[in-house]
Amino acid sequence: MAFKVMGMTAGRKDSNSEILLKEALYTCQELGAEVTFVNLRDYSIEDCTGCTFCTQGMFMKGENVGCVLKEKDDKEKLMQALFDNDAFIFSAPTYDLQVSANFTRFMQRSLAYETAFLEKIGAIKTRHRVAGLIATGGSTRAWMSQTLENMQAAMFTCDFHVVDMQLATRIPAKAHVLTRPDHLERARKLGQNIMASLSKAPEDRGWEGDPDMGWCPHCHSNALVLGEPQWDGIHFKVECQVCGCGGDLEKGPDGRWKFVIDPEIGYCRDRTTAEGRGHHLEEIGATEGAFYRDPKNMELAEAKIGRYREMKFKTV
Numbered sequence: 001m002a003f004k005v006m007g008m009t010a011g012r013k014d015s016n017s018e019i020l021l022k023e024a025l026y027t028c029q030e031l032g033a034e035v036t037f038v039n040l041r042d043y044s045i046e047d048c049t050g051c052t053f054c055t056q057g058m059f060m061k062g063e064n065v066g067c068v069l070k071e072k073d074d075k076e077k078l079m080q081a082l083f084d085n086d087a088f089i090f091s092a093p094t095y096d097l098q099v100s101a102n103f104t105r106f107m108q109r110s111l112a113y114e115t116a117f118l119e120k121i122g123a124i125k126t127r128h129r130v131a132g133l134i135a136t137g138g139s140t141r142a143w144m145s146q147t148l149e150n151m152q153a154a155m156f157t158c159d160f161h162v163v164d165m166q167l168a169t170r171i172p173a174k175a176h177v178l179t180r181p182d183h184l185e186r187a188r189k190l191g192q193n194i195m196a197s198l199s200k201a202p203e204d205r206g207w208e209g210d211p212d213m214g215w216c217p218h219c220h221s222n223a224l225v226l227g228e229p230q231w232d233g234i235h236f237k238v239e240c241q242v243c244g245c246g247g248d249l250e251k252g253p254d255g256r257w258k259f260v261i262d263p264e265i266g267y268c269r270d271r272t273t274a275e276g277r278g279h280h281l282e283e284i285g286a287t288e289g290a291f292y293r294d295p296k297n298m299e300l301a302e303a304k305i306g307r308y309r310e311m312k313f314k315t316v
């Protein structure tokens with residue numbers, strides 16, 4: 001049976017992100033995949049309300065209660081289509097150094113579709129899903145500093161394993177990318193890399209992109225932060241902002257600085273794995289869970305909230 005690859009873009013119609021995605025998808029199709037294409041601009045997607053109805057259903061009742069907005073927009077329809085695929089290619093423009101809000105709006109509604117949970121209760125088929133990411137922008141990395149990293153961060157909830165990423169720089173105008181054969185070629189390569197990954201057994205699938213991409217040797221993000229003590233005391237000197245792996249900067253024999261992940265404990269918070277994300281669930285249990293478990297916290301909040309409800313300001 002043919003592999004199924006779905007492409008989803010957040011870019012303008014007939015423009016850069018859409019064109020690069022189509023180039024990559026077409027390559028997948030040529031290599032035997034059954035492909036689907038979606039432009040988020042054709043669909044209505046509401047903002048996550050933050051109600052946590054979905055996660056309370058999962059963690060308190062062990063039930064798939066779904067999203068309260070399920071009937072109100074197209075998220076449910078698109079997620080059911082996504083789950084029927086083996087691979088995804090997401091493309092999106094950079095707005096203000098970051099990925100565009102319509103991409104984030106769609107992805108931040110995925111809490112109700114946490115694949116680890118849905119697979120565990122048998123609501124969806126267990127599948128190893130891979131992803132390729134394409135970010136477009138008018139500038140260079142300097143003004144696209146968070147776009148791919150934002151997109152990577154949006155992959156965790158549904159456990160999409162990123163195997164390649166493309167940063168398509170200096171294409172500000174509509175369909176500008178059509179003057180950039182290098183970007184088009186790279187998108188075709190991304191399509192090939194998706195198919196190469198799918199041809200391997202899930203346990204053998206890994207990074208197919210440029211081995212030297214980014215600071216992080218694990219997830220290939222280009223974003224590091226100075227570590228601070230975490231909720232349970234673990235403290236890395238330097239952390240990857242995306243996958244959470246920890247280590248330090250080291251100067252190599254060529255005089256260049258490298259991010260080296262601590263081989264003993266540096267992978268324990270790896271957010272690209274269900275196990276690593278499990279630590280965050282423990283953290284939520286120890287903070288949000290602890291808040292709700294002790295009724296005194298709710299009483300205190302209820303006693304104090306009145307002051308803020310009554311605090312009124314001139315508005316627009």
Ligand SMILES: Cc1cc2nc3c(=O)[nH]c(=O)nc-3n(C[C@H](O)[C@H](O)[C@H](O)COP(=O)(O)O)c2cc1C
Pocket residue numbers: 010011012015016017018092093094095096097098136137138139140143144171172173174175
């Ligand atoms: C509101 C807005 C903000 C933008 N901010 C950035 C930016 O911070 N960095 C950048 O490189 N390009 C920026 N751009 C340019 C777009 O990323 C670029 O035109 C991209 O190719 C658009 O993709 P599309 O043609 O697929 O819609 C911005 C464009 C808009 C409309």
